[in-house]
Amino acid sequence: MTEPISVVVLSTGLDNFKDIRRALSAEERVKLLAGGNDAEQLYEEIVRLKPNAAIIALGANADQAVRFIERLNVECPGTTLISAAQNASPDMIIGSLRAGAREFLRIPISAEELRTVLDRVSDFSNKQMVEAPKKQGRMIAVFSSKGGCGTSFIATNLAAATNAKTVLVDLNLQAGDLPLFLGLDHKYSIADMVEKRSRLDESLIGTLVTPHSKHLSLLAAPREADSADEIEPQHVFEVLQKLREHYDYVVLDPQHTFDSITLAALDQSDEIVLVLTLDIPAIRSTQRALAIFDRLGYPRKKVRIVVNRWSKQIDLDLRQVEKFLGEPCVGFVPSDYQTAVSSINLGTPLVQAEPSSKIALEIRRIAQEISLGVVPLSEAKPRRAFWNSFLKKQPAQAQFNLETSMEKV
Ligand SMILES: Nc1ncnc2c1ncn2[C@@H]1O[C@H](COP(=O)(O)OP(=O)(O)OP(=O)(O)O)[C@@H](O)[C@H]1O
Ligand SMILES: [Mg+2]
Numbered sequence: 398m399t400e401p402i403s404v405v406v407l408s409t410g411l412d413n414f415k416d417i418r419r420a421l422s423a424e425e426r427v428k429l430l431a432g433g434n435d436a437e438q439l440y441e442e443i444v445r446l447k448p449n450a451a452i453i454a455l456g457a458n459a460d461q462a463v464r465f466i467e468r469l470n471v472e473c474p475g476t477t478l479i480s481a482a483q484n485a486s487p488d489m490i491i492g493s494l495r496a497g498a499r500e501f502l503r504i505p506i507s508a509e510e511l512r513t514v515l516d517r518v519s520d521f522s523n524k525q526m527v528e529a530p531k532k533q534g535r536m537i538a539v540f541s542s543k544g545g546c547g548t549s550f551i552a553t554n555l556a557a558a559t560n561a562k563t564v565l566v567d568l569n570l571q572a573g574d575l576p577l578f579l580g581l582d583h584k585y586s587i588a589d590m591v592e593k594r595s596r597l598d599e600s601l602i603g604t605l606v607t608p609h610s611k612h613l614s615l616l617a618a619p620r621e622a623d624s625a626d627e628i629e630p631q632h633v634f635e636v637l638q639k640l641r642e643h644y645d646y647v648v649l650d651p652q653h654t655f656d657s658i659t660l661a662a663l664d665q666s667d668e669i670v671l672v673l674t675l676d677i678p679a680i681r682s683t684q685r686a687l688a689i690f691d692r693l694g695y696p697r698k699k700v701r702i703v704v705n706r707w708s709k710q711i712d713l714d715l716r717q718v719e720k721f722l723g724e725p726c727v728g729f730v731p732s733d734y735q736t737a738v739s740s741i742n743l744g745t746p747l748v749q750a751e752p753s754s755k756i757a758l759e760i761r762r763i764a765q766e767i768s769l770g771v772v773p774l775s776e777a778k779p780r781r782a783f784w785n786s787f788l789k790k791q792p793a794q795a796q797f798n799l800e801t802s803m804e805k806v
Pocket of ligand 2 (some may be wrong): 548
């Protein structure tokens with residue numbers, strides 16, 4: 398194992414803490430993450446940090462320490478639990494091993510014993526890494542090669558409809574506007590994540606994204622277009638790879654061009670939702686995008702075409718459009734400018750604010766079609782009454798929101 402062995406120590410007093418720390422500090426490969434004798438505080442730290450090992454001193458109140466080991470054994474199966482004591486009876490040692498400790502150390506700790514135990518911790522951690530393949534969340538890019546077709550609107554609503562940990566990523570690095578779609582004021586952006594990409598773990602990722610709701614967070618585009626200039630395709634690739642290790646779904650809103658960052662994102666995606674509106678320029682642009690995807694070697698089943706602003710009044714024959722594209726359309730998001738624009742201006746995705754609206758129902762259906770798990774309709778909280786009063790009775794407040802939103806741009 399080339400990585401350091403991370404350790405947390407629960408002592409029973411200053412003396413044995415000093416002894417354990419002295420022994421650990423003699424071992425270069427050990428990284429002591431936390432220590433002390435406050436069991437509850439350390440329990441939370443161990444669950445959060447998931448160290449390679451936790452040393453638990455068995456003091457006068459050995460039963461309490463044994464229960465502590467029992468709880469940790471269930472919560473952190475990847476952490477090697479090591480009990481330690483100065484004058485332990487065989488019963489005490491056996492009790493701790495039965496509770497889930499894998500090793501025992503005598504205090505004062507001998508360098509040789511510690512080395513043997515650390516070798517075993519290292520072996521166990523390595524085995525865990527081999528045995529537990531990294532999580533690979535599902536990545537969906539919502540793309541259109543023509544601007545203004547509603548990709549940001551659809552990406553936001555697809556991401557907000559999911560029932561699992563989801564991150565929405567604004568890849569419009571020069572002029573991303575997704576914080577407005579979600580009513581968020583972000584502190585960090587993808588530029589910060591790129592800068593810290595070599596040490597991205599769950600807690601750092603959690604700090605750099607902006608939470609929106611129980612399931613959804615946003616990774617915003619940089620506020621200053623300048624900081625986007627430094628971002629390279631490989632950086633985006635690495636960041637997205639990290640995100641899918643920590644999220645069930647990663648939903649991307651890329652630019653409308655085939656620049657190298659967009660291509661890196663499209664390559665990596667499991668599925669591309671290709672959005673178009675039923676007008677000749679958008680249809681042609683979609684056909685060109687499909688031809689480029691063919692040249693890039695994307696299997697056609699990776700691409701799912703969705704029509705936005707669908708209306709029966711459009712006098713184009715859908716069958717002819719599908720024949721022209723050589724692909725069926727899998728979704729038809731109805732045209733309803735008032736509803737769509739109001740949700741954007743209020744910064745609340747429609748699938749949350751008006752889950753029973755026609756647009757929201759169709760976006761939920763599309764989410765299921767592309768294998769995204771969706772929050773049951775009964776759990777989505779309709780806020781129609783609030784909306785009606787907001788839209789009809791409080792134009793001044795709506796105006797205020799618009800103004801504050803404009804300030805954030
Ligand atoms: N189904 C719909 N019905 C009516 N209007 C819609 C619909 N979907 C989106 N719109 C409107 O279209 C406009 C553009 O939407 P959006 O910003 O999502 O498009 P985009 O493809 O991301 O554009 P950009 O080129 O800025 O990235 C918005 O004003 C939005 O309200
Ligand atoms: Mg957009």
